[in-house]
Amino acid sequence: MVKLVLLHKADSIYEDEPDVVYDFPRTYLKAVEAAVGDWVVYYEPVKAGPRGYFAVAKIERVIPKPGVEGRFLAMIEPGSFLPFDREVPRLIHGRPLETSLSEPDGTPKRGGAVQLAVRRLPEADFARIINLGLPQDLERIEAARYDPRPAEFAEAADVFHRPVVERLMRRPYRDVAFRRKVREAYSYRCAMSGLMLRNGGGRPEVQAAHIRPVEQQGSDSVRNGLALSGTLHWMFDRGLISVADDCRTILVSRNKVPGDVVDRLIRPGGELCLPKDPQNTPHPENLRWHRENVFGQIVETGPTPWG
Template sequence: MVKLVLLHKAESIYDDEPDVVYDFPRTYLKAVTEAVGDWIIYYEPVKAGPRGYFAVARIGKVIPKPGFEGRYLALIEPGSFLPFDRNVGRLQDGRPLESALAEADGTPRKGGAIQLAVRRLPDAEFARIVDLGLPQDLERIDAMRYGPGDGFHEEGLPFTRPVVERLTHRPFRDVAFRRKVREAYDYRCAMSGLRLRNGGGRPEVQAAHIRPVAQAGSDSVRNGLALSGTLHWMFDRGLISVAEDCETILVSRNKVPGEVVGRLLPADGKLMRPVHGRDAPHPENLRWHRENVFGQMLMDAPASWDGL
């Protein structure tokens, strides 16, 4: 197995969906096949956008692309994709993070390897890029952002966890997902539009998976919605969803009183868009929620709306 860097351009001719599939030509078949079962890092080239290295995932399988001679699909292992908390530039202190992109004296190369869409990546360089994008002490950073958190102390040293163990550790992934989703919506609830903070300044908005990880959902921002606690609860129980137009909020009218709708949702009944269009909920994730959750889950007990 081998780790790779995969170039991704949002508007390229290839049908990439970073948390699901990577589309590539025969030229890179050998390298991508060698990477099956191992980790890759996504990179957005400078001319395509400002993100640089922006996410990590694991390749589960490689298949020919149906109907396209000479094209192949790398299927991303479900639950492995994770966006970086901090985008990482190709250069650090003027030197490439990938040794393959550096001259003998450490200065950046021009052309050649830098233009390859698939590049092999040594384990040490993979670990360094991940450490920059997903700091080892991310959980502590998040807990301390708005003041000391339970169980965290400023003088304590962060626990050092091997990089791959960290990428598969659910609590770590939950923190990374929550931070990216809330940031994507500017800490506002995507349905009510409200930005609420507690007395210490901590955002009250939560990060909801549209398709749960347990149901093959990913930790992509496009599988998330920033929601208030009440709306998150309603969304998970199928009381609300989002229509096929990806913006109209659907309400299970036989379960949610009209006055509750008026208090919780905007008058136009539309979903608030994230700051960047690339972070908008994926239509397929919303379709899955409509077909598998909306209006189909039974309440454990009659809902009480009196406190709203």
């Protein structure tokens, strides 16, 4: 097994869904097959957008692309995709993070390997990029974000440096990374109420909801997330609300949710507040899964937040 960098362009002819599948030509088949069972880092070149290295995932298997000669699909292992907390540039202080893209003196190479859509990534380079994009102490950074501890306490607390791959698979770490990216994408505003509430210390009230739960093969992509207030998150998870196939209209189980509750909780017009960046809008397939598998189907036997 080997680790790879996979080039991704949002406007490419290749039909990539980074958290689900990577579409590539036969040229790279052997390289991608060698990476089955191992991790890859996604990279968006500067000419296509500003993101640089932006996410990590694990390849589960490779299959021929149905109906397209000479094209293949790398299927991403469910639950492995994770967007970076901080997007990482290809060059830092003028030097590439990938050793294969460096001249002996450390300056960037031109042409050749730089233009490859699939590149082998040594373990040391992989760890360096991951640590820049997903810091070791991300959980502590988030915990102290709105409730800073005294400086002397913070300095005394050592970060437990877990191996990179172990950290990538830890659910608590992934939950923090997902929450930070989803809330940021929605500018800390609830997608359904339109409200942006903060407590006295500045902590956002809004939560990050998975549209398709991780245990149901949902991913930690921002496109599988919605920023929701606590009550609306509870309602969404229990199938009392969902989103229509236009990816904008909020659906309400009217026989279970009183009309006055809808009027208080859902923004006028009944449409989602969407992220400014179209790349972060909810994926239609995730919303379809929620409508078909959750909306109107979960019986709630306990008390309701408005009861």
